[in-house]
Amino acid sequence: MLGTQIKDVILKPDAPSSLLLDKHADYIAAYGSKKDDYEYTLSEYLRMSGIYWGLTVMDLMGQLDRMNLQEIIDFIKACQHDCGGFSASIGHDPHLLYTLSAVQILCLYDSLHAIDVDKVVEYVKGLQQEDGSFAGDKWGEIDTRFSFCAVATLALLGKMEMINVDRAVEFVLSCMNFDGGFGCRPGSESHAGQIYCCTGFLSLTGQLHQLNADLLGWWLCERQLPSGGLNGRPEKLPDVCYSWWVLASLKIIGRIHWIDKSRLRQFILACQDEETGGFADRPGDMVDPFHTLFGVAGLSLLGEEQVKAVNPVLCMPEDVLQRIGLQPDLLS
Amino acid sequence: MHGRVKVKTTAQQEEEKRKEREKKLKIYVAARDACFSKRKEGVCDDEALQLTQQLLSSNPDFATLWNYRREILMHLETVKDPDEMQKIYEAELSFLEACLKVNPKSYGSWHHRGWVSARLPRPDWARELSLCDRCLSLDDRNFHCWDYRRMVVKVSGVPVDQELEFSDRLIGSNFSNYSSWHYRSTLLPVLHPQTRQEPPHASSPRGPQSHRVCEEQLLKEYELVQNAFFTDPNDQSAWFYYRWLLGRAEREETISCVYVSREDERVAVAFSRPINARCVGLLLVLDGQPLRVEWRSVHPRFRHSPVLICDLPPGTINDVTNEHNLTVHWTGNHTHRDCALYTGRVESWCRDTATDQELFRSELSVEKTSVLQSELQSVKQLQELEPLNKWCLLTIILLMRALDPLGYEKETLAHFQTLKEVDSMRSEYYSDLCCKFMIENTILKMEYAEVRVFSITDRNLTSLCHLDQLLLVTHINLSSNRLQRLPPQFAMLQCLEVLEADNNFLENLEGVYHLPRLQEVSLKNNKISTLTDLQPLASCPELKRLDLRGNPVTQAASVESDLAELLPSVTDLLL
Numbered sequence: 001m002l003g004t005q006i007k008d009v010i011l012k013p014d015a016p017s018s019l020l021l022d023k024h025a026d027y028i029a030a031y032g033s034k035k036d037d038y039e040y041t042l043s044e045y046l047r048m049s050g051i052y053w054g055l056t057v058m059d060l061m062g063q064l065d066r067m068n069l070q071e072i073i074d075f076i077k078a079c080q081h082d083c084g085g086f087s088a089s090i091g092h093d094p095h096l097l098y099t100l101s102a103v104q105i106l107c108l109y110d111s112l113h114a115i116d117v118d119k120v121v122e123y124v125k126g127l128q129q130e131d132g133s134f135a136g137d138k139w140g141e142i143d144t145r146f147s148f149c150a151v152a153t154l155a156l157l158g159k160m161e162m163i164n165v166d167r168a169v170e171f172v173l174s175c176m177n178f179d180g181g182f183g184c185r186p187g188s189e190s191h192a193g194q195i196y197c198c199t200g201f202l203s204l205t206g207q208l209h210q211l212n213a214d215l216l217g218w219w220l221c222e223r224q225l226p227s228g229g230l231n232g233r234p235e236k237l238p239d240v241c242y243s244w245w246v247l248a249s250l251k252i253i254g255r256i257h258w259i260d261k262s263r264l265r266q267f268i269l270a271c272q273d274e275e276t277g278g279f280a281d282r283p284g285d286m287v288d289p290f291h292t293l294f295g296v297a298g299l300s301l302l303g304e305e306q307v308k309a310v311n312p313v314l315c316m317p318e319d320v321l322q323r324i325g326l327q328p329d330l331l332s
Numbered sequence: 333m334h335g336r337v338k339v340k341t342t343a344q345q346e347e348e349k350r351k352e353r354e355k356k357l358k359i360y361v362a363a364r365d366a367c368f369s370k371r372k373e374g375v376c377d378d379e380a381l382q383l384t385q386q387l388l389s390s391n392p393d394f395a396t397l398w399n400y401r402r403e404i405l406m407h408l409e410t411v412k413d414p415d416e417m418q419k420i421y422e423a424e425l426s427f428l429e430a431c432l433k434v435n436p437k438s439y440g441s442w443h444h445r446g447w448v449s450a451r452l453p454r455p456d457w458a459r460e461l462s463l464c465d466r467c468l469s470l471d472d473r474n475f476h477c478w479d480y481r482r483m484v485v486k487v488s489g490v491p492v493d494q495e496l497e498f499s500d501r502l503i504g505s506n507f508s509n510y511s512s513w514h515y516r517s518t519l520l521p522v523l524h525p526q527t528r529q530e531p532p533h534a535s536s537p538r539g540p541q542s543h544r545v546c547e548e549q550l551l552k553e554y555e556l557v558q559n560a561f562f563t564d565p566n567d568q569s570a571w572f573y574y575r576w577l578l579g580r581a582e583r584e585e586t587i588s589c590v591y592v593s594r595e596d597e598r599v600a601v602a603f604s605r606p607i608n609a610r611c612v613g614l615l616l617v618l619d620g621q622p623l624r625v626e627w628r629s630v631h632p633r634f635r636h637s638p639v640l641i642c643d644l645p646p647g648t649i650n651d652v653t654n655e656h657n658l659t660v661h662w663t664g665n666h667t668h669r670d671c672a673l674y675t676g677r678v679e680s681w682c683r684d685t686a687t688d689q690e691l692f693r694s695e696l697s698v699e700k701t702s703v704l705q706s707e708l709q710s711v712k713q714l715q716e717l718e719p720l721n722k723w724c725l726l727t728i729i730l731l732m733r734a735l736d737p738l739g740y741e742k743e744t745l746a747h748f749q750t751l752k753e754v755d756s757m758r759s760e761y762y763s764d765l766c767c768k769f770m771i772e773n774t775i776l777k778m779e780y781a782e783v784r785v786f787s788i789t790d791r792n793l794t795s796l797c798h799l800d801q802l803l804l805v806t807h808i809n810l811s812s813n814r815l816q817r818l819p820p821q822f823a824m825l826q827c828l829e830v831l832e833a834d835n836n837f838l839e840n841l842e843g844v845y846h847l848p849r850l851q852e853v854s855l856k857n858n859k860i861s862t863l864t865d866l867q868p869l870a871s872c873p874e875l876k877r878l879d880l881r882g883n884p885v886t887q888a889a890s891v892e893s894d895l896a897e898l899l900p901s902v903t904d905l906l907l
């Protein structure tokens with residue numbers, strides 16, 4: 001018989017084992033200041049999300065005041081288009097992905113009044129298709145990620161009733177698979193990122209009872225590898241961002257205790273860069289703000305007391321959602 | 333950014349790299365700005381195509397540039413003839429192929445390819461299919477490519493059996509290919525659907541899990557999967573697929589129980605799945621007359637509940653000398669259930685029992701016992717070779733439950749113990765699953781004995797489930813377990829009179845909520861520490877006896893008077 005080699009990483013004994021909060025805050029604070037950097041410029045197409053990742057992790061670490069509020073609000077306003085949607089950056093086209101990020105940032109700053117909210121709602125509404133799905137923008141790409149972006153944006157704006165929620169739910173449920181998970185479109189393979197979007201979607205629309213939570217929870221807890229890290233699909237390497245998506249999904253369906261929390265914590269901590277600050281996808285790789293947010297947010301869900309409590313559905317600090325009065329459902 | 337290893341560099345290397353990046357940045361910014369200004373001016377020329385091509389080759393995630401290209405191509409459609417367009421679009425496909433070679437996981441490239449293919453005057457779907465073949469031969473898990481393939485298959489009408497053969501080939505060359513097994517799970521129910529007993533009104537659309545496969549094909553699949561897990565018993569893909577194959581059809585949507593209480597003038601209805609009291613079309617007919625009532629969930633914490641209750645207008649059924657006939661219609665599902673309340677009776681019910689429905693034959697199918705028996709033999713054979721293989725152990729448990737849940741109870745528990753040891757990371761999953769099975773067995777035993785007493789003590793229970801099945805239970809004993817809470821679902825025990833839950837870790841009693849019959853509650857030696865924890869009990873009007881000995885709350889100074897105020901109906905309080 002053949003033995004499968006489990007794809008995994010080995011944590012080095014000298015890997016970081018405590019949370020280096022100050023370094024991470026310095027890393028994020030400095031990240032936006034190197035605007036002439038080649039790599040930074042290359043990632044302009046997702047800038048709005050980049051800002052959301054950076055600000056959210058700063059807020060979770062209690063360091064939001066180190067960021068330049070006015071500059072960010074001005075930037076967001078400049079990114080809203082006539083159609084109501086937001087682009088990742090100036091000169092780019094509007095998209096649901098960046099519309100959600102922009103609204104999330106404005107909620108962190110309690111500044112929704114700075115933009116035309118009704119037009120945002122019109123934009124989101126206009127992207128819903130006959131079958132209930134959402135296109136990411138006017139070019140028609142369909143994905144359950146966009147269903148999540150749409151309802152998350154509207155939930156934050158308190159305007160969920162503006163779309164056809166029943167149809168939207170019907171479409172997301174049509175993407176449910178044999179393993180209880182979800183993919184991008186009907187028939188697509190289950191993937192932790194999409195599962196996060198779809199469980200989050202069902203939470204925001206009050207439809208979590210439609211899940212097969214025991215079956216899905218089993219698939220999700222099987223993502224944990226001997227290193228303690230979680231992968232996003234069977235036979236893939238562990239990754240800090242997938243750790244968040246799987247963990248948040250488990251939290252939403254009330255089954256976070258099905259994984260070994262202390263081993264996961266060890267893995268996430270080992271992905272920190274002691275020199276530069278920040279988290280990488282795996283130990284020894286280059287850090288970035290994306291994995292830094294999901295590293296810190298993951299630790300928060302695992303009960304880390306040095307950072308604020310994070311909401312598993314919207315990946316935002318709980319105190320921000322309390323201020324808005326939004327409490328997405330979780331299964332118990 | 334994924335999989336970029338951090339490399340240590342010297343100061344000199346660093347400086348060289350910096351210079352190189354500076355140069356690249358200049359070129360990049362110049363090209364980007366040129367694109368943006370051309371687009372602003374509405375220019376749709378060859379140079380714009382070249383500039384966007386140059387940028388997208390190195391950065392295919394720059395979505396706006398794909399949009400610009402589409403605008404240019406759409407403009408060209410208005411000025412060129414179809415032959416010219418065919419050539420232009422073919423060139424676009426070649427460019428995309430180059431992009432996908434460099435970055436096979438770019439959402440933007442795949443979406444653009446789909447867009448171009450759909451606009452091509454003379455589409456060549458065979459070419460697209462072979463592109464997918466090549467791409468999947470390099471990475472058989474690339475979900476972008478799989479999704480693209482599904483689109484091509486759908487648009488060009490590739491027969492399903494041909495696709496099933498394709499997945500045969502992939503699995504044949506590598507069993508450990510979750511994507512292919514997944515693909516099969518979507519193809520089989522289309523190609524070999526189960527023919528029997530699908531209700532005509534097969535309700536809301538769900539995933540393929542509700543679409544089952546016919547028995548003949550199932551047997552072939554069992555063989556294929558067994559080949560896979562005998563070849564590599566640690567390959568999870570085949571085991572996940574196997575659990576799905578063994579899965580039972582979804583239960584028909586029915587009203588499983590109607591209960592009516594003369595004294596409380598209340599009706600409780602249990603359904604086969606959670607439903608929303610406000611949205612569902614329920615009609616109550618009493619003695620031939622439709623009655624206007626307000627249905628509600630048993631607990632405000634959940635809107636969707638498998639048990640709904642309603643109060644009848646006062647005086648409708650309280651005269652014990654009258655006989656009444658009650659029907660609950662679930663109009664959306666064209667089902668109903670009758671219940672007769674005879675003269676002299678204070679309550680009545682009508683229901684399917686768990687034993688009737690074989691509810692708890694795990695989630696496993698209602699296949700012939702002989703088939704399941706032979707599957708069990710095969711997996712047991714494998715287990716002899718691989719005694720600590722967790723997939724094997726779990727599958728044996730599931731098969732045993734499908735065959736004879738009570739008969740195999742002891743073996744099942746032993747296997748769970750081993751599972752928790754060999755796969756300790758997921759021990760809590762196994763604990764919860766084990767709890768679920770023990771609760772199911774207890775329900776079965778209760779129903780065989782035809783009693784309304786549910787007792788499961790000293791079994792390390794950590795969670796409760798199937799509480800909707802306990803609607804008729806009058807006595808429950810959960811003592812000596814490891815429960816921390818009685819969840820909101822506990823409020824579904826609408827007939828409960830006596831609750832015993834001594835020697836647990838209870839601190840949350842949320843679910844002891846508006847239980848109209850509850851009289852005695854014993855909670856000795858738990859973790860109840862504040863009066864607030866006991867607040868839910870105040871909603872139970874008949875509560876007479878409460879035993880709180882051995883709880884932290886009894887240490888509070890004025891506990892006795894506080895409790896007298898909180899729970900005035902209690903006459904027998906033990907502290």
Ligand SMILES: [Zn+2]
Pocket residue numbers: 239240241242281291334
């Ligand atoms: Zn990642």
